Amino acid sequence: MFVQIKDLTFHYKNSREPLFENLSLSFKQGEVSVILGESGSGKSTLLRLIAGLEVPSKGSILIDQAVMNDTFRFVQPEKRGVGLVFQDYALFPHMTVEKNIKFGLTKMNRKQKQSRMEELLAIVGMEDYASRYPYELSGGQQQRVALARAMAPNPSLIMFDEPFSNLDSKLQLQIRDELQEILKRTGITSIFVTHDEEDARAIGDRIILVNDGKIQDEGRPEMVLKRNKEKLSLAYV
């Protein structure tokens, strides 16, 4: 298992009850896993815990067999080898596409940065846009640049938090297909967070259904969606 979460307990300071209690969950290498659940079920918090943006009160998180969190250890987010893509793209608005992508490549020299940037723009089909600013790009193009930026430092794991929600429906489908193709081609392990069953079905190798901080079910998309048909009230299952 590539990501292993064991007996994790997490409590937001200002809330009455812990969001996660003794949660255990794992993600396989090279798979696209989807965390599906309603608003407030804890999906984003789970990503933030894996990324090291929140600190659990108990339990451990391992990535590629290295301990990121346990009683004795806490690895800082930038040292975890994890790429994050959020729904609002989060590109730096005052930087060109080129600068946005090169930003995280701190360990490379100038020539290496240039060649990695060009390679990534080719992967996401944005070769001609290196000198543009984010405001000169469409939503879908910004999303592709955000993906290129997240992939730039060669993360072993890439996580997406509702990456399609700011795009119009036609573009959502296009970007979703493109993303799926890129992930398959590069073989990066990925975790998607969504509340959209159709996205989960289309992109996931596996779905983890969460509700109120608890795992309700997990498995192959068709199976999970079928088994939980009533709960999800899916018209199309």
Ligand SMILES: Nc1ncnc2c1ncn2[C@@H]1O[C@H](COP(=O)(O)OP(=O)(O)OP(=O)(O)O)[C@@H](O)[C@H]1O
């Ligand atoms: N910084 C915070 N402080 C306190 N409570 C928080 C904080 N962030 C989130 N929560 C609470 O934790 C619970 C889970 O939130 P989270 O954002 O992980 O859910 P989600 O499934 O990603 O929801 P959405 O789909 O709406 O983004 C919610 O009840 C939320 O109100």
